[in-house]
Amino acid sequence: xxxxxxxxxxxxxxxxxxxxxxxxxxxxxxxxxxxxxxxxxxxxxxxxxxxxxxxxxxxxxxxxxxxxxxxxxxxxxxxxxxxxxxxxxxxxxxxxxxxxxxxxxxxxxxxxxxxxxxxxxxxxxxxxxxxxxxxxxxxxxxxxxxxxxxxxxxxxxxxxxxxxxxxxxxxxxxxxxxxxxxxxxxxxxxxxxxxxxxxxxxxxxxxxxxxxxxxxxxxxxxxxxxxxxxxxxxxxxxxxxxxxxxxxxxxxxxxxxxxxxxxxxxxxxxxxxxxxxxxxxxxxxxxxxxxxxxxxxxxxxxxxxxxxxxxxxxxxxxxxxxxxxxxxxxxxxxxxxxxxxxxxxxxxxxxxxxxxxxxxxxxxxxxxxxxxxxxxxxxxxxxxxxxxxxxxxxxxxxxxxxxxxxxxxxxxxxxxxxxxxxxxxxxxxxxxxxxxxxxxxxxxxxxxxxxxxxxxxxxxxxxxxxxxxxxxxxxxxxxxxxxxxxxxxxxxxxxxxxxxxxxxxxxxxxxxxxxxxxxxxxxxxxxxxxxxxxxxxxxxxxxxxxxxxxxxxxxxxxxxxxxxxxxxxxxxxxxxxxxxxxxxxxxxxxxxxxxxxxxxxxxxxxxxxxxxxxxxxxxxxxxxxxxxxxxxxxx
Numbered sequence: 001x002x003x004x005x006x007x008x009x010x011x012x013x014x015x016x017x018x019x020x021x022x023x024x025x026x027x028x029x030x031x032x033x034x035x036x037x038x039x040x041x042x043x044x045x046x047x048x049x050x051x052x053x054x055x056x057x058x059x060x061x062x063x064x065x066x067x068x069x070x071x072x073x074x075x076x077x078x079x080x081x082x083x084x085x086x087x088x089x090x091x092x093x094x095x096x097x098x099x100x101x102x103x104x105x106x107x108x109x110x111x112x113x114x115x116x117x118x119x120x121x122x123x124x125x126x127x128x129x130x131x132x133x134x135x136x137x138x139x140x141x142x143x144x145x146x147x148x149x150x151x152x153x154x155x156x157x158x159x160x161x162x163x164x165x166x167x168x169x170x171x172x173x174x175x176x177x178x179x180x181x182x183x184x185x186x187x188x189x190x191x192x193x194x195x196x197x198x199x200x201x202x203x204x205x206x207x208x209x210x211x212x213x214x215x216x217x218x219x220x221x222x223x224x225x226x227x228x229x230x231x232x233x234x235x236x237x238x239x240x241x242x243x244x245x246x247x248x249x250x251x252x253x254x255x256x257x258x259x260x261x262x263x264x265x266x267x268x269x270x271x272x273x274x275x276x277x278x279x280x281x282x283x284x285x286x287x288x289x290x291x292x293x294x295x296x297x298x299x300x301x302x303x304x305x306x307x308x309x310x311x312x313x314x315x316x317x318x319x320x321x322x323x324x325x326x327x328x329x330x331x332x333x334x335x336x337x338x339x340x341x342x343x344x345x346x347x348x349x350x351x352x353x354x355x356x357x358x359x360x361x362x363x364x365x366x367x368x369x370x371x372x373x374x375x376x377x378x379x380x381x382x383x384x385x386x387x388x389x390x391x392x393x394x395x396x397x398x399x400x401x402x403x404x405x406x407x408x409x410x411x412x413x414x415x416x417x418x419x420x421x422x423x424x425x426x427x428x429x430x431x432x433x434x435x436x437x438x439x440x441x442x443x444x445x446x447x448x449x450x451x452x453x454x455x456x457x458x459x460x461x462x463x464x465x466x467x468x469x470x471x472x473x474x475x476x477x478x479x480x481x482x483x484x485x486x487x488x489x490x491x492x493x494x495x496x497x498x499x500x501x502x503x504x505x506x507x508x509x510x511x512x513x514x515x516x517x518x519x520x521x522x523x524x525x526x527x528x529x530x531x532x533x534x535x536x537x538x539x540x541x542x543x544x545x546x547x548x549x550x551x552x553x554x555x556x557x558x559x560x561x562x563x564x565x566x567x568x569x570x571x572x573x574x575x576x577x578x579x580x581x582x583x584x585x586x587x588x589x590x591x592x593x594x595x596x597x598x599x600x601x602x603x604x605x606x607x608x609x610x611x612x613x614x615x616x617x618x619x620x621x622x623x624x625x626x627x628x629x630x631x632x633x634x635x
Contacts, residue, residue, distance in 0.1 A: 001171050001209045003154050005261040008345040010106050016341050021312045022107055029104030033116045037097040039088070040304030040600040041315020047092055049124040055133035058180075085425040086134055087303065087600065093124060093135050095148040099309050102155035103342075114156035118166050121149070125169065130176040139181045139188060140195045143202025144307055146177045147258060150209045151308065171210060178206035178219050189226065192233055192396075193243050194251050194305070200227035201255045208262050227259055228274045235277040239284030240375075242396045245300030249285050250318060253278065253325045254307050257347045260328060264348065275329055282325040285318065286334055287375050288388060292412030294319040294340065297388050298420040299407075301399040301435075304600030310346040312339050315599055324349050376467055378478040382504040385410040385627065389499050391465035391483035399457070401450045403465045403485035404497045405440040406509060410627055411553055416441045417534040417606060420597030424456070432456045433592045437487075439608070443495050443511050443531050443621070450487030463487025468496075492516045493527070493617070507625040514618050528614050531621045533558065534596065535607040542584055545572060547609060554628030561622040564615045572613045572621070579605040587612070 014022055028038070036044035098117050105113040128135045135141060153170055156162050181199050188196040204223025207216045234242040234252070241249040256278050260270055270278070288296045294317035304315070311320040319340035326332045327349045344350065378387045388407040392398070408416035418441070419434045433439075437449045444450075450463040469482040484496040498510040513529055535558075539550040545560045562570040575585035577594040587610075594608040611621060 001150060001153065001167065001174065002211055003157075003265070004150055004205065004208055005154075005265050006348050007106065007155060008348075013342065013345055014107055016337075016345065017107075017312060017339060021339055024312050025100065025104050025107060029100050029113055032097050032101055033112055037092060039091045040602065041306065042599055042602050047097070047120065048089075049092055049120060050127040051089060051133055051135070055128070058131055058133075058136040061134065061137040085423060085601075086137075087424070089134055090138065090141050091304070093128070094141065094144045094307065095121075095152065096307060096309055098148055098152040102152045103310065105159070106155055111159055111161055114159040114161040117152060117156060118161055121170065122166075125173055130173075131180060136180060138195075139184045139202075140198045142177045142180045143199045143205075146174055146202040146205050146209075147307065150174060150205055174206050175210060175213055175215075178203060178210075178215065182222065185222070185226070192230070194248050194255075196226060196230045197234070197252055197255045200224075200230060201259050204259060205262060208266060224263075227255075228271055231256070231274045231277045235281045236395075237280065239280035239282075240392075241281060241284075243300065244392065244394075244396075244399055245302065246285065246288060246296045246298070246318075247302040247305055248300070249281060250321050251305045251307065253282060253285065253321055257321070257324055257328060257343075257349075258308060261347045278325065278329040282322065282329050284375060286322050286326060287377050289318050289322055289334075290386075290409050290412060290414075291335075293317070294335075295412075295414065297407040297414075298418040298596075298598070299388075299390070299400075300402075302421045302597070302600060303424070308346075310343045312342065320344075376478070376481055376483070378481060378499060378501055380501045380504050380507075381473070381479070384504060385501070385507065387499055387501070387507065389467075389481055389483060389497070391467050391485065393464055393466065394462045398451070398459050398462055400435040400440070401437040401453070401459055401463065401487075402435075402440040402442065403450050403463045403487055404442045404483060404495060406497070406499065407441070408507065408625060410551075410556075413536070413551060413553075415535065415551070415556060415625070417536065417596050419534055419595060419606075420603075421600060422595070422597035422603045423601060429591050434595070434597060435459075436592070438530075438532060438590065439534070439592055439595075441533050443497075443513070443529065445488050445491065445493055445495070445513065446528050447530075448488070448491070450485065461487075461490070486516075489516045505627045505629070509623040509625075511621045511623075512618060513620075526614055526616055527619070528612065529619055529621065530610050530612040531560075531623065532611075533609040533623070534594075535609060537578065537596075537605045537607060540576070540607060542574060542576065545574060545611075547574065547576070549607065551628075556628070557624075557626040558609070559622075559624040559626070560611045561624075562611075562613050562615075563620045563622075565618050570613050570615055570619075572611045575610040575612065577608040577610070585610075 031044055035047050037047045038044050101113040101117050181203055188199045200223045203219040207220030210216050241252055296318050306315055313320050319335050320343035323335050323340050324344040324347055326334050327344055376389045376391055386409050390402055390405040406416055407418055419439045422434050423430045424432050437444050451459040452461040454460045463485045465483055465485040467481055467483045470478055471480040473479050480500040482498045484494055494514045494516050496512040496514060500508045502508055511531055535549055541548050547558045548555045560572055562572045564570050575587050576583050577589060579594050580591040582589050594606055595603045596606040597603045
C-alpha cells in the first residue's frame with residue numbers, strides 16, 4: 001500500500017508531550033496489548049472483535065431479515081436481544097484504539113505494539129468475512145475502518161511484525177472494504193450528514209492507498225466529489241453543521257483534516273469553497289470551546305465519535321482538533337502550545353502553513369456577520385464566565401428539542417449542563433430520551449416538548465428560534481441577548497428568554513411566557529410552567545427559593561423569582577432530583593432527570609433543579625446566578 005501522509009518526527013513529538021505524557025501513551029498502549037480498550041473515551045473494557053450469533057450477508061440486515069438496532073433503523077437484534085445497541089459492536093471495529101498503539105510505537109520503537117495490532121486485525125478479519133455480519137451493514141463503519149487501518153499500517157510499516165503476507169492481506173481487505181461503499185452511497189447522499197463525509201473519505205483513502213487497483217481512480221473520484229459536495233451542503237454560511245451537534249462538528253473537521261493531509265501527499269488541495277466552509281465551521285466550534293478546559297457544550301446528539309484520536313488529551317477536550325483545524329483552515333493559533341498540538345503534527349500541520357488563496361482574509365471580512373449568527377455567546381466583562389444561548393433557525397432535522405437551552409461556564413467549570421445523549425437504543429426510559437425539552441436548561445409549558453416527538457430520532461413541527469435584541473460592549477462581545485422561539489405557538493404561547501451579565505459575579509436569566517398574539521389568552525387560563533436547570537453533582541443546600549451548590553471555588557448561589565400578569569410575586573415550587581430520585585420537594589419524577597452523559601453509553605449523577613408555577617399569562621420567571629467573591633469561598 002502507498003504511504004498516505006508524512007509521519008511526524010518522533011523526537012519532536014516527544015518534546016511536545018514530555019516524559020509524563022509519553023508514559024501515559026505507553027501505559028494506555030500496554031492496556032490495549034493486554035486486551036482492554038477505552039470506547040467513547042470511557043473506562044477500559046475488554047476488546048471484542050468476534051460477534052455472537054450467525055453472520056448473514058449485509059443485505060439481509062438492510063431488508064430487515066436481520067436487525068442491527070442502529071441509530072437510523074428501529075431496534076432489532078444481532079444475536080443478543082431487542083434492545084442491544086449495535087454501537088457497542090461497531091466501536092471496537094473502528095480500530096480507533098489502534099492509533100494509541102501507533103503513537104506508542106513511534107515514540108518507543110517497541111515491536112509489541114505492531115504485534116498486537118496485527119494479531120487483533122487477523123482476529124477481526126477471520127471472524128468477519130467480507131460482506132457478512134454487522135460490521136459490514138453500515139458503509140460508514142466500513143469507511144472509518146479503511147481510514148484507521150491504512151493509517152496505523154503505515155506507522156507500523158518498518159516493523160519486523162509487518163510481514164509481506166500481513167501487508168498483502170490488509171491491502172486485499174482495504175479493497176474489499178472500498179467495494180462495499182458504492183452500492184449504498186445513494187443512502188449516504190440522502191442522509192446528507194457525517195455518513196456521506198465518512199464514506200467519501202473512506203473511498204478516497206482506499207484509492208490513494210491502492211493506486212494500482214483497477215478501481216482506484218473511480219474510488220478517488222467518487223470520494224473527492226462527494227466529500228466536497230458534502231461540505232458545501234452540510235456546513236451553513238455561519239459555520240453551523242447540519243446535525244446540530246458539537247460532537248459531529250468535530251467529526252466533520254477530523255475527516256477534513258485527514259482528507260487534506262492525504263490529498264497534499266498526492267499534490268492536491270481541497271477546493272477553495274471547501275476550505276472556506278471548513279474555516280467558518282472551525283470558527284464556530286472555537287467560539288464554543290472553553291478556553292480553560294477545552295470542553296464545549298454537550299450540544300445535540302453525542303454518539304462518542306472520535307476517529308483518529310491522536311492525542312493524550314481526554315475525549316471531551318476539543319483543543320487538539322480545533323487547534324489543528326484553525327491552523328489548517330484559518331491560519332490562526334487559538335491556543336498556546338501544549339499537549340493538544342500532537343494532533344497537528346500527526347496531520348502534518350506544524351505551524352508554518354500559508355493560506356495561499358485569500359481564505360483567511362475572506363473569513364476575517366465575514367467576522368462581523370458571524371458574530372450576529374450562531375453560536376450566540378455572551379461573556380462576562382472580565383472573561384471569567386460565559387454563556388451559550390441556543391436559538392436555532394432549523395433548515396435541517398433537529399436532533400434535540402432544545403430551543404433557548406442555556407449553558408453557563410465559569411472558570412473552566414460547566415455550571416449549567418446540557419445532559420448529552422447516553423444511549424440511542426435501550427429499553428425506556430433510555431431510548432434517546434435525553435433529547436427531550438424537559439431535561440434541557442429551558443422552559444416547558446404543560447409538560448410539552450417544544451416540537452412534536454414523532455419517533456426515537458424524529459421531531460416534527462420544528463420550533464424556530466430567533467435573537468430579537470442584544471447589547472454589546474466596546475469590544476464587540478455580547479453582554480445581553482433577547483431570544484424567543486415559537487414551539488408553543490400551537491397552544492397560543494411564546495417563550496422569550498433574556499440573558500444578561502451584570503458584572504463579573506452575576507448572570508440574570510429572565511424567562512417570559514407570553515400570549516402568541518395581541519388578543520392574548522383568556523384571563524382564567526392557567527398554565528403549568530417549569531424552568532429546568534441541570535447542575536453538577538456537588539453538595540447543595542436549599543432555602544425557600546434559593547439553592548446553593550458548592551463548587552471547587554466556593555458556593556455558587558442560584559436565586560429564583562416569579563411574577564404573574566399583575567406583576568404580583570408568585571411562590572414557585574422547587575424540586576431537586578439526583579440520578580432519577582427526588583432529594584427535595586415533591587411532584588411527579590421522571591427517571592431521566594438528574595443525569596449527565598459525558599459520552600456515549602456513560603451517565604453520571606447530576607442535580608436537576610425544577611422551578612415550577614401554575615399561573616395565568618403573561619408570566620415571568622427570573623433566575624440569578626451569583627459566583628463567590630474570592631478564589632475559594634467556603635462561607
